[in-house]
Amino acid sequence: MYEKETLLPHSQTTGLHVRPRPLWLTFAHVAAFCLLAKISFDAFISPSFTSHDGAELLSKCPQVEPLFPSQDTPELSKMDAYIASPKFVNETAARMAGAIQIPSQSYDDLGPVGEDKRWDVMFDLAEYLEKTFPLTHTTLKLEKINTHGLLYTWQGSNEDLKPTVFMAHQDVVPVAESTVDQWTHPPFSGFFDGKYIWGRGSADCKNNLVGILEAVELLIDAGFQPKRTLILSFGFDEETSGKEGAQHLANALISRYGKNGGAVIVDEGAGYSTIWGTPFALPAVAEKGYIDVEIIVRMPGGHSSIPPVHNGIGVIAELAMLIEANRYEPHLHTENPFLGLLQCGAAHSPEFPSKLKKLLPSHNGAVCSKKDKLALEAAKEGDMVKYLFTTSASPDVIGGGVKNNALPERTRLLVNHRVNVGDHTSDVQERLKKLAQQVADKHNLTVNAFGDVVETPRSITLNTNKDVLEPAPVTPTSVNGVTPYSVLSGTTRALYGEKLLMAPGLSTGNTDTRFYWDLTPHIFRFEPGWDPENEGFSGIHTVDEKIGVFAHIKGIQWYSLFIRNMDETELA
Structure with missing residues (x-):
């Protein structure tokens, strides 16, 4: 009502009388401006995007040639053949099983490192890795950061080259006791059935942890001597916050190499998907932001036999429903990587939807309508797609009241948000x-909102915790010249063939890379192992987690190729 009133003419004042412009005329002028802008865009700009030869579309999704390392000694050739052998299948499956059998679970309520005994399982895992990969542990320098963080350095011969950084985490999400009997194979068995390796952590992400160490062990055995330093940085509490592991590891690396001192980071993340009839590799080059908001309602208590019309539980429930009823609109900001995927689909995929292809050329930041037509159309693919370019708001935790005959005096609601690329946590607030x-x-x-606020009687108080995180900086994906993205793309296409296309991906969650932003702008959250015949359910964070052994071995091959390709590039 207040906003509507501000649009109406004010009452007549003394002095010269100026007839107010009718509201309909204002709207007509705005509509005319929008129409004129659209006509101009369609006439002079749009044709350059929609040329029928497709050259413009292809230019927005360039593909690099497969990149093979030039150094190919007999020992390295023998190594490549060994990785592809049946003997290696059984050996690496056994090594993966051993890692899975160590239940390195991390819990939200863990106490300080060194005090809470539940951390001690990490000693067992570190000891297992040392025993299983002896060449790595005698060749690379290993530092223990904050007790359980594992920081390996394979020193290169050319100190002028910035290091390559591989990341993984040692911890896994806990297995609920109530679900153990639902597993096809026990969650910490590491059972290998000839096709899958089963168990908690098999896909998130002991496959990366073991895969990286497998690649390094094999390269050492083959006599490979790196020119570019290789860093392995393995945290141990990614599933809870990363503050004890990744944060300390990142600080150590930034202190050692300086801001932008790393060449590239590859961590866990997005993988591969067949979309619109086309197989894509989708390394995540951005992450959504994160903010939890705690809402506290304070209202008078009293005996439940004399209830008011609304108590704190009813009021906070009303606010929760209001939050759900006012969901964020899908919006594709120009920096969102999903826009790049759409452009790749339009350029290369025969089954790309015609409606999306029609809307792509006219999508830009200067639109008259608040509605993002391209985003709204793309969102029809479902929530898994929609939330790649939409801020999410999810009431997750609620509590209030202490007794069945006492009105609640303090009621609490926790709302989790994942912030769209291009938006800000302040927008959520x-x-x-x-x-x-x-x-x-x-x-x-009364409302007490954010900052140094205190709860007061008869109030709604909004607070955030310390884990507020803006959307991650977007990794450059230029392939002009030799870039980290072009090396990653060329390595991936060398391993899987030219039918596989590269496109930028996006992570809706957050990885340990949140602490590494200052080390390099070239951060890729990428799951390099892929089995195109087995793109199905992996059970991450749930019952029957597993990984296909073929995908695991492909990941090992990828790490080996990427190390060698990065070693031969002209990147500083």
Whole structure:
């Protein structure tokens, strides 16, 4: 009502009378401007995007040639053949099984490192890795960072070259006792059935941890001597926060090599998918932001036999429903990597939807409508797609009241948000503040929002914890000249063939790379192992987690190729 009133003409004042412009005329002028802008765009700009020969579309999704290392000694050739042999299949499956059998679970309520005995399982895993990969542990320098962080350095001969950094985490999400009997094979068995390796951590991400060490062990055995330093940085609490592991590891590396001192980082992340009839590799070059907002409603207590019309539980439930009823609109900001995937689909995929292809050329930041037509159309593919370019708001935890005959005096709601690339956590705060104010006005409450606020009687208080994280900087994906993305792309296409296309991907969650932004702008969250015949369910974070042994071995091959390709590039 207030906003509508501000658009209406003010009452007549003394002095010269100026007839106010009718509201319909204002709207007509705006509509005419939009129409004129659209006509201009269609006439002069759009044709350059929609040329029928497809050259413009192809230019937006260039593909690099497969990249093979030139150094190919007899020992390295023998190594490549060994990785592809049946003997290696059984050996690496056994090594993976041994890692899975160590239940390195991390819990949200873990106490300090060195005090909480539940951390001690990490000693067992470190000892297992040392025993299983002896050449790595005698050749590389190993530092223990904050007790359980494993930082390996394979020193290169050319100190002018920035190091390559491989990341993985040692910890796994806990297995709920109530679900153990639902597993096809026990969750910490590491059972190998000839096709899959089963168990918690097999796909998240002991496959990366073991795969990286397998590649390094094999290269050492083959006599490979790197020119470019290789860093292996393995955290141990990624599944809870990364603050004890990755944060300390990143600080050590940034202190040692300086800001932008790394050439490239490859961590866990997105993998491969067949979309619109075309297989794509989708290394995540960005991550959504993160913010938890705690909402506290304080209202008078009393005996439950004399209830008011609304108590704190009802009020906070009303606010939760208001949050769900006011979901964020899909929006594709120009920096969002999903826009690049759409451009790749339009350029290369025969089954790419015609509606999306029609909307792509006109998608830009200067639109008259608040509705992002391209994003809304793409969102029809379902929530898994929609939330790649939409801020999510999810009420996840609620509590209030202490007794069945006492009205709640303090009720709490926790709302988790994953912030769209191009948006900011401050946008979330402002939106929640407005929604809370609507409920507060209705129930005669005050709103205390963010900053150094305190809870007061009859109030709604909004707070954030310390884990507020803006969307990650977007990794450059230029392939002009030799770039980290071009090396990653060329390595991937060398391993899987030219039918596989590269496109930028996006992670809706957050990895340990959140602490490494200052080490290099070239961060790729990528799961390099892929079995095109087995793209199905991997069970990450749930029952029956498993990984196909073929995909695991392909990951080992990829790490080996990437190390050698990075060693031969002209990147500083």
